Amino acid sequence: MLFAILAIWFGYKKGRDTGRNPFLWAAICGSVFVGLQMLVAVGAGVMIAFGVEFADWDESLYDTYSWLISLITVVISFVGLFFIFRFLDRHPRIEPSAEPPLPPTFFDDEGTT
Numbered sequence: 672m673l674f675a676i677l678a679i680w681f682g683y684k685k686g687r688d689t690g691r692n693p694f695l696w697a698a699i700c701g702s703v704f705v706g707l708q709m710l711v712a713v714g715a716g717v718m719i720a721f722g723v724e725f726a727d728w729d730e731s732l733y734d735t736y737s738w739l740i741s742l743i744t745v746v747i748s749f750v751g752l753f754f755i756f757r758f759l760d761r762h763p764r765i766e767p768s769a770e771p772p773l774p775p776t777f778f779d780d781e782g783t784t
Contacts, residue, residue, distance in 0.1 A: 674745070678704040678752055685759040700755055707751045708744040715740045 682700025687693035715733075722728040733740070 674748070675701055675704050678748075681752075681756065682759070685756060689759055689762050691759070691763065696755075696759060700752060703751045703755060704748045707748045711744040711747050712740060715743075 679697045679701040683693045683697035686696030719728065719733045723730055723732065729735075
């Protein structure tokens with residue numbers, strides 16, 4: 672839970688510092704952190720369920736390896752946040768102007784053109 676709050680806070684700060692919408696990036700960082708954990712845990716559960724059903728694995732396999740699955744989910748969540756923070760560290764690209772700049776003006780000693 673602490674890591675999810677920190678992900679939201681750092682997403683807000685990085686979004687704000689680079690001129691992006693900080694609330695949107697805070698929501699994206701929090702959603703990615705929690706969402707990746709859920710996806711990996713559900714994927715591991717489905718894989719173990721298929722193994723139990725079709726390969727005669729032990730039914731307590733998920734309980735036995737729950738600490739490993741939790742560790743893997745946290746690591747994958749941090750990797751996902753790393754890529755988001757890496758994207759946020761780049762400043763938005765400034766689009767070139769459609770019109771050319773005005774020509775320079777040169778003044779003589781009297782201040783006229």
